[in-house]
Amino acid sequence: MSPIVTLLAQRISLGLLLLFLVSILIFVGTIILPGDVAQSILGQSATPEALANLRRDLGLNDPPLTRYIDWATGVLHGDLGTALTSGQDIAESLGSRFRNTLFLAFWAAIIAVPLAVFLGLLAVRYRDRWPDKLISAVTLASISLPEFLIGYLLMFFLGVKLRLFPSTAIGYRADADVFTRLEAIALPVAVLTLVVLAHMMRMTRAAILNVMQSAYIETAELKGLTTFRVIWKHAFPNSIAPIVNVVMLNLAYLVVGVVVVEVVFVYPGMGQYLVDHVSKRDVPVVQACGLIFAAVYIGLNMLADVISILANPRLRHPK
Amino acid sequence: MSDLLEMKNLKIGATVYPPDEAPHDIEIVKGVSFALEKGKVLGLIGESGAGKSTIGLASMGYGRGGVEITGGEVWINGRDVLKGGMKGLRALRGAEVTYVAQSAAAAFNPARKLMEQVTESTLQHGRCSRPEAEARAVELFAKLGLPNPETFGNRYPHQVSGGQLQRAMTAMALCPQPDLVVFDEPTTALDVTTQIDVLAAIKDAIRDTGVAALYITHDLAVVAQVSDHIMVLRHGEKVEYGTAEQIITAPREDYTRALVSVRQIDHPEKAPAEPVLTASNITARYAGTAFDVLKDVSVALSPGQTLAVVGESGSGKSTLARVITGLLPPSEGAIDFAGRTLSPALAGRSREDLRELQMIYQMADVAMNPRQTVGTIIGRPLEFYFGMTGKKKRDRVQELLDQIEMGEGFIDRYPAELSGGQKQRVCIARALAADPKLIICDEVTSALDPLVADGILKLLLDLQKKQNVAYLFITHDLATVRAIADSIAVMYQGKVVRYGPKSEVLAPPFDDYTDLLLSSVPEMKLGWLEDVLAHRKMESAGH
Known part of the structure; x- marks a missing residue:
């Protein structure tokens, strides 16, 4: 077997192992949390008999291992359990929420990633001159401001004052056509883009500048190539690995960390759903959300590893 | 004209x-x-x-x-x-x-195929079309003696050897037909x-x-x-x-x-004596590999003498140094040093073992802590091995500096303020500070200019005379070997192919590899290259 296949198989199995360990962690974590689900469902006035009955019905009296195995088997079959508070099937209600979150994250990524890489290249091209400084200053400012503040600022200026976009995503309907949906999420996408841009752009700049010290960059310059061709053809292909890693971290953030933005813009995504159910102590929902978030994180980082490996010519073309 | x-x-x-x-x-x-x-x-x-x-x-x-x-x-x-x-x-x-x-290994972009890089400037300057440029590149590959010129350009830089890359770089320079x-x-x-x-x-x-x-x-x-x-x-x-x-x-x-007239140091060979270091039947490999880097290597070194280990890169000469110092425990074989058998692994060696066996490296820059002064660098072994402190230590450091001909004013300087030759001298002083019986010198003059290297070699010989310290001198440079060795081991692909006193190793009849090695050393005369190549052609025709 070629070394690259071995390496990829290794990475992927490590990712799966990690996901398994995280599932245990999530399960154990929610068990040792203080409080009692039955109590919070039935309220303070519940009789002890009613509490005991409900605990038995929910399977809370079984040993933890049995409960974990039941839960994990269910997850593997696509059954995330039933929400305690509403009695709805979690997979079903989570599914549409997750699709909404992915829709938002997808468009934010489509704009933010190429923009960040392009700005990074531009910053290298005009290093230490005004375009570089301007890009650095603006992106740094946008990452330093809390995202809810950026959200409200955009809402106020673009939504209320200029009336360019709807101020909230409250009009978002999953069954509407793409343009209507895009219009509804324009402001949240703008906020997310501003939040993740700086990190990716600065990493792109740093990774390329690092490569620009190499002897082969001098070779390229002595071939009489334009600076942009030197950066794009010679420096960029050698800095893909670090860039991809930070891009993937930010993509994961777009899926997992958008709670605040969803709440600010009243967007029916997964973050809001999670926050609602944490406050109601609805353990199965919290577990399901936790597992999905973990899977997204691990999956994207695994993808980053795979791309880094594939981008390395030494591994792709062994001697 | x-x-x-x-x-x-x-x-x-x-x-x-x-x-x-x-x-x-x-x-x-x-x-x-x-x-x-x-x-x-x-x-x-x-x-x-x-x-x-x-x-x-x-x-x-x-x-x-x-x-x-x-x-x-x-x-x-x-x-x-x-x-x-x-x-x-x-x-x-x-x-x-x-x-x-x-x-050339650093000057080629690792992410792109050789052909793309070789033809790039030709195409960017619009000198000809891509097929023409590629045909020209193939022609140049052939002219420069690269293997399979038709397909050579499809490879990535890491897939070809250093010598081939250097030829490919020459092809890259000639491809646009420059003046x-x-x-x-x-x-x-x-x-x-x-x-x-x-x-x-x-x-x-x-x-x-x-x-x-x-x-x-x-x-x-x-x-x-x-x-x-x-x-x-x-x-x-x-x-x-x-x-x-x-x-x-x-x-x-x-x-x-x-x-x-550089490298014309005259060094008479000393007769072998009871050895201070004997490496017997050393076989070694790096962890996780299935390839022996050293194969059944045996050498001995007499006190106060110099054993030169010569060979190309990859011949295993630096690995031999790692085995002797204990950094790489051998899979077979033993090392006897000053009348005792050394533990194969570094962890098993006593402080006395460490003290008596010192090392000097090729890159003096990176072998010193840039944030320490010369005094601290040389003083460290004095403190570690002899417990010297204060004025006593400082006096001894000054004494060592005098020995390496650096004198007053250097003790409080930082490595960055020294020249390449001075840095290497400080490394020599640091090794001497431990009062060792053997110093392993790993390509210590390779990074230096010829005249500076000459000075270092003379200093090493001088110190050897005074302190009776033995050198295991690793080098690829035969001129250096001639200048300082008492005995020589020629290494090739992990084996010692020729070993003995200098006068015997450097005298005919030669084995094929030693002959190739010796005849490849450029001589200071016009037409040497043509003579050697013509001679080799004749020999191979004769076979």
Whole structure:
């Protein structure tokens, strides 16, 4: 077997192992949390008999291992359990929420990633001159401001004052056509883009500048190539690995960390759903959300590893 | 005949930022003038810091790092390239003038195929169509003796050897059919047996294409083989300019004479005695590999003598040092040292074992902590092995500094304030501080200029005489070996192929490998390259 296949198989199995360990962690974590689900469902006035009955019905009296195995088997079959508070099937209600979150994250990524890489290249091209400084200053400012503040600022200026976009995503309907949906999420996408841009752009700049010290960059310059061709053809292909890693971290953030933005813009995504159910102590929902978030994180980082490996010519073309 | 390249009173400077001092400007090249005719080869020679690479790059209007051309004119094909702006320079670079770097391994982009890189400047400058450029590249690959020239370009840089990369870089420079190629130490990083072939390939390519060349090197014997004229540089100034023959046979300046007669240390061989170090039947491999880097290696070293371990890169000579120092426990074999058997692993060795066996490295820069003063660096072993402190330690450090001929005023300096040779001297003093019986010297002079290296070798011999310390001297440079060895072990592919006293190892009859190695060392005479190649051709025809 070629070394690259071995390496990829290794990475992927490590990712799966990690996901398994995280599932245990999530399960154990929610068990040792203080409080009692039955109590919070039935309220303070519940009789002890009613509490005991409900605990038995929910399977809370079984040993933890049995409960974990039941839960994990269910997850593997696509059954995330039933929400305690509403009695709805979690997979079903989570599914549409997750699709909404992915829709938002997808468009934010489509704009933010190429923009960040392009700005990074531009910053290298005009290093230490005004375009570089301007890009650095603006992106740094946008990452330093809390995202809810950026959200409200955009809402106020673009939504209320200029009336360019709807101020909230409250009009978002999953069954509407793409343009209507895009219009509804324009402001949240703008906020997310501003939040993740700086990190990716600065990493792109740093990774390329690092490569620009190499002897082969001098070779390229002595071939009489334009600076942009030197950066794009010679420096960029050698800095893909670090860039991809930070891009993937930010993509994961777009899926997992958008709670605040969803709440600010009243967007029916997964973050809001999670926050609602944490406050109601609805353990199965919290577990399901936790597992999905973990899977997204691990999956994207695994993808980053795979791309880094594939981008390395030494591994792709062994001697 | 008209001049292709003319430099008039070229001045090049840079701003330096020394520690604890205000930044100031220095002059690297102080007004150098010369001219080069079409189709001729000019050798630029000098120590590092002489400004030879800087002058070479200036012919392309390029300054490496913060280096700037501050004055003078550079004329190529009747144009002053310094007045053409960035656009004019881009049109010049990679088209009229091309560059061959010292380390082709670093100068090729690892992410792109060789063919893309070799034809890139030709295509970018619109000199011809892609199929034409590729056909030309294949032709050059063949001319430079690369294997499978048709498919060679489909490979990535890491898939071919260092010598092949250096040839590919020459092909890259010749592909756009330039008027001038700047060769910047193109064979310095190669093994001596590879160097001779690459040198011959470059020389043929220059002759066949009729291109003019600036050939930059610190090795006068090498430059004498390829140049029509030679310019000797020192401290950014021209010392001497003449035909290759005149420089080699009748140098006018003292400095040139010193360069010509370098490495002529006379060192009579000592008779072997009861050995201080015996390595018996050492076989070793690196963890996680299935390949023995050392195969059944046995050598012995007498007290106060020097054993030179010679071989190409990859022959296992540095691995032998790692085994002796305990950094790499061997899979078989034993090391006896000063009457006792050493533990194979470093962790099992006593402090006394460590003290008596010291090491000096090739790169003095990275073997010292840049944030410690010379006094702290040399004082550390005194403290560690002998518990010296305070004035006693400082006095002993000063004594050691006197021994390495550095004297007063160095004790409180930092490594960054020292020259390459001085740094290596400090490393020698640090090894001596432990009062060792054996010092392993791993390519200690390879990174130094010939004259500086000479000084270090003389110092080492002198110290050996006074302190009766033995050296295990690892090197790929046979001139060094001749100068200092008492016995020699020639290594090839992990085995010792020839071993004995210097007089026997360096005397015929030779085995094939030693013969190849010895005959590949450039000699300071014109026509040496042709003689050796003709001789080899005859021999292989005779077989």
